[in-house]
Amino acid sequence: MNLVFLGPPGSGKGTQASKVSEKLGVLHLSTGDLLRNAVKAGTELGLKAKEYMEKGELVPDELIVGLIEDKIKAGELKNGFILDGFPRTVPQAEALKGMFVNNSMGLDKAVLIAVGDEEIVSRLSGRFFCPTCQTTYNYPANMPKEEGICDKDGDKLMRRPDDEEDVVRNRLEVYKKQTQPIEDFYRNESVLTEIRGEDSPANVFDAIMKALQ
Numbered sequence: 001m002n003l004v005f006l007g008p009p010g011s012g013k014g015t016q017a018s019k020v021s022e023k024l025g026v027l028h029l030s031t032g033d034l035l036r037n038a039v040k041a042g043t044e045l046g047l048k049a050k051e052y053m054e055k056g057e058l059v060p061d062e063l064i065v066g067l068i069e070d071k072i073k074a075g076e077l078k079n080g081f082i083l084d085g086f087p088r089t090v091p092q093a094e095a096l097k098g099m100f101v102n103n104s105m106g107l108d109k110a111v112l113i114a115v116g117d118e119e120i121v122s123r124l125s126g127r128f129f130c131p132t133c134q135t136t137y138n139y140p141a142n143m144p145k146e147e148g149i150c151d152k153d154g155d156k157l158m159r160r161p162d163d164e165e166d167v168v169r170n171r172l173e174v175y176k177k178q179t180q181p182i183e184d185f186y187r188n189e190s191v192l193t194e195i196r197g198e199d200s201p202a203n204v205f206d207a208i209m210k211a212l213q
Contacts, residue, residue: 026080
């Protein structure tokens, strides 16, 4: 199956994409991994991407689409794939569609993991991590034994700057403006399937697998 996973930050789409890819035996392509691997391999597109990344600039859409197309031409996606983190905008979705058409491919499903704003804020602003061992905690689902202290090494827990509540709310607004219109794009393509993401990860996974049958 060829799939795209969509959802706001904190919806759990990365976690679910990993689990579904393992279950279906298809490649999980996150944008970050795609870029890092291309840079590491020193491919022509990887070197171009590196220039943008070193300047702290966004890698152009056509370059990311090109990296995905390289995977197709290398035969790495013949058993199916899950795209996670791309596309993020309607122009990206259109560019991706054009590339698939040129390679006689298409999407089977765009899986939207829908989660309400307050749940997202609660999830992300409740995330803490240990700066020493990188163990992550989440209030209230996975709390340390002692408030603010890592169970493993006793270090003081920290919160990532982009998990502060005001930053989370801003990230949600950016998502709604830039990425949410993709839902209608894939709805019009008749490939969108919506899964409620507030349930436990196990139940969300079961709902996704049922929708893909």
